[in-house]
Amino acid sequence: MPEPVSSIPNLGPASEAAFARAGIHSAEEIRALGADAAYLALLRSGTQPHFIGYYVLVMGLQGRPWNDCQGAEKKALRAKFDALKAEAGPALAKTKGRSDLEAALDMLGVVERAPTPRRKS
Incomplete structure (x- = not known):
């Protein structure tokens, strides 16, 4: 029987659910x-x-x-994390409900946005 994801130290039910959404269902798969x-x-x-x-x-x-x-170890991990985010960039833009083109246009300020409601004083 496979070990649950939560058998890895520091990982709990939320991590287990996130990995399941990614198609990873066991600690062995993660290792x-x-x-x-x-x-x-x-x-x-x-x-x-x-x-x-x-x-x-x-x-x-x-x-x-x-x-x-x-x-230094944490600094090195930050660099790896940033590289992973860059590699997943197109997927991250899509998770926000936007296409790659929409994400790029938004970054450049070209996408029309809904007006921000004004506060009453």
Whole structure:
């Protein structure tokens, strides 16, 4: 019987549900993929990127407490996290209900937005 995702230290029911949405249903699958590929699968399935979530996964796969990541190691993980976000970029734009073109136009300020309601004084 496969080990549940939540058997990995630092991961609980919310992580288990997120990995299931990404098509990953066991701790063995995550270990086989490794932290980077597993987290990229989460991003591609619609999970919003969060640095703590990434390094919690890395620490858990190493059997370490989530808050054991510090200094140069944390800085290096931030660089990997940013690279994963960049790689998943088109998928992240689509998770917000926009096409790649719409996301780019929005970034440039070309997409028409609904007017912001004014506050009454």
